[in-house]
Amino acid sequence: MLHDGFLLLGFALAFVLLFRRVGLGATLGYLLAGVVVGPQCLHLVGDAEQKMGIAELGITLLLFLVGLELEPARLWKMRRDIFVLGSLQVTACGLVLAAALHFATGFSSAAALALGLPLALSSTAQVLPMLQSSGRMKTRFGERAFAVLLLQDLSIIPLITIVAALSRNPADAGGPPGWLMVAETAGAIVALVVAGRYLLRPLFRVIGNLGEREMFVVAALFTVLAAAALMQMLGLSSALGAFIAGVMLAGTPYRHELEAAVEPFRSILLGLFFLSVGMMLDLSAIVQEPLFVLAITLLLITTKAAVIFGLALLFRMNWRGALALGLLLSQGGEFAFVLFTQATRAQLIAPQAASLFGAVVTLSMATTPFLMSATRKFRAEPAAKDEVREGPEGIGKSRAEGDCANAVIVGYGRFGQTVAQMLLAGGIGVTLIDRNVGMIDTAATFGSRVYFGDGTRLDVLRQAGADSAEMIMFCLDGDQIDAELIEAVGQAFPQAAVHVRVFDRFGMIKLEPTGAALVIRETIESAIAMARAAFDGAGLSQEAIRRAEVAYRARDRERLRAQIETGDMHAAPERIFTEVEGLPPEITATG
Known part of the structure; x- marks a missing residue:
């Protein structure tokens, strides 16, 4: 044999x-x-x-x-x-x-x-x-x-x-x-x-x-x-x-x-x-x-x-x-x-x-x-305008109907649910993958179809339609995603923009060399939203709130860039706000 x-x-x-x-x-x-x-x-x-x-x-x-x-x-x-x-x-x-x-x-x-x-x-x-x-x-x-x-x-x-x-x-x-x-x-x-x-x-x-x-x-x-x-x-x-x-x-x-x-x-x-x-x-x-x-x-x-x-x-x-x-x-x-x-x-x-x-x-x-x-x-003849080509399940309409994009979302927890609903509200079709059977059953009671599978495996992503997806979005809890996976996904599906949710800046630094289209910390936006609400409650003007947010984001990007370049998590400590400071007038929305 x-x-x-x-x-x-x-x-x-x-x-x-x-x-x-x-x-x-x-x-x-x-x-x-x-x-x-x-x-x-x-x-x-x-x-x-x-x-x-x-x-x-x-x-x-x-x-x-x-x-x-x-x-x-x-x-x-x-x-x-x-x-x-x-x-x-x-x-x-x-x-x-x-x-x-x-x-x-x-x-x-x-x-x-x-x-x-x-x-x-x-x-x-x-x-x-x-x-x-x-x-x-x-x-x-x-x-x-x-x-x-x-x-x-x-x-x-x-x-x-x-x-x-x-x-x-x-x-x-x-x-x-x-x-x-x-x-x-x-x-x-x-x-x-x-x-x-x-x-x-x-x-x-x-x-x-x-x-x-x-x-x-x-x-x-x-x-x-x-x-x-x-x-x-x-x-x-x-x-x-x-x-x-x-x-x-x-x-x-x-x-x-x-x-x-x-x-x-x-x-x-x-x-x-x-x-x-x-x-x-x-x-x-x-x-x-x-x-x-x-x-x-x-x-x-x-x-x-x-x-x-x-x-x-x-x-x-x-x-x-x-x-x-x-x-x-x-x-x-x-x-x-x-x-x-x-x-x-x-x-x-x-x-x-x-x-x-x-x-x-x-x-x-x-x-x-x-x-x-x-x-x-x-x-040979041009494909019909209403002809649906193979792609992720759940898209439900052709490219001619509004030229809709499509995304594969891995992880349907609290973060993935919000991302999926936002995309659907904006006319983008999604295929949802999760390994939690209880979550899949719960989603079904609300009319959502979530497929069982390990979305960190290339073969499962391929079966889910990643070959024709414009976006692949990893919305998993914690730091389950490593740099090797994102690089492999980028090589296997070069037409798709890869978006990754990470827990903190350690995760961002780890994934920075991978070429992912977007790596986002799961808590930063909600923390900024809470701070904005606190400013509003304290009676600050909208312009002052905006300038404070722009200043924080600018310093945070500078510190993150220094940490990535040096490999030292303690780099650029002077960019951390540790006491009340006046906002420099040159800070703008593009920071």
Whole structure:
């Protein structure tokens, strides 16, 4: 295992870096690395089927993360795209491809259906990361692409039923009827919904109170695997179960912490999946029938792109968006390998045909980054003014509506609450993060959504939308923030101004070299406000009060500057007011 892991990760690292550098994307790098390291080329690593079984967990984790971003209410709004556009895509592409294969190759009608219907499915593992990396996952275009992919995952059940109904294998005659599989699926979905509401949410609340991050990782993986295992036990799509579990947790305060816990496993396993696909590519089948494989690959891509383009136009997408959707979903998908295996067992196609069409699917997946890159300028158009790009949760309006800024606030205690309410009053959207479960629950009773998580971790900040935030504001009690963290945040999110609350001038001196946009002492403004009130009560004029405040602030800045430069907390003692002094006339508001 160590030997194989070393080689796979080494080749993956080299090829992905190379392909990223030339702008072809990570997926193609993983695929080619798998081809080179696998049994068809250098033969350094074998047993691709076993690795594929493990790597399919990457798709399961990917669907769980997607589910975390889709609350049930938002999913319900997408129902037309899911059930109408998605169903039309699978049906139309499957039937057109089956008919084309029947007339072009002479396959029987049953064999053509067993091949055409799986080819109608696209690669969720390839398309979703492409949407996420381009920031289009939450756009109207991204939602439609995801709706089609989700329906494709749901269609695994009826497609397996169709293959079983067409089976020529006598052993399949005693299999469960299709209506029973549908009933089992519905029951499993209901069970997951109930478990998510009454078991998972209380579980994560208990873990949040314990404050153990490791337990969050364990609980997150347990949730995904349990949901996937339930579906797999029923012979259904394990990824669908993980997706439903994610949707059930999307509206909880623990979403960002869960994303941060699962994301590293998803990235590694999804990379292993594409490595395995490359290792399983049957080069001998391509060598024996190169023209056939290339012709069927071209037929697959052009047919799916054309059909999806037409359907998108029917759903009132503009031609550029329709073309982009058609090209993005033009490849075959990972579930085709599962259905080809089912068709082989059902004696509908020969093993050699399954190998050939597996090569077709792999080649079609490799073409997608090229197609999207080659047509970018042709189909590009300015983003719609009302299009919402990915960013922190809770912003609730687009950049066109008042050009609102957005901020991530870490810490929702008394200080953070005031900052958040002021920003919201000024039209700035906020994402709130805190580790105090009691505070999160209390905030919910007032209608505020606060996410659970450790906002001093870069991965949690990234999941909360710090990549697109204009401000990151640390409002934590005491001196929990150190210089290394602020420097790391500034490097990771250079577009965001970092604001930090510190306890006293010791904290300001510590953070001065970090380049933070603002470091503020938590008590200074309230102390000045009290002094102003005392002056007012003593009958001083507003001009005298203003001059006193300006004089204090000027001396305080001078003393702080001297302390920073010398590293001596006792520097510039003469700048401290120790007795009544007359205000120098040269002190002004800009001090």
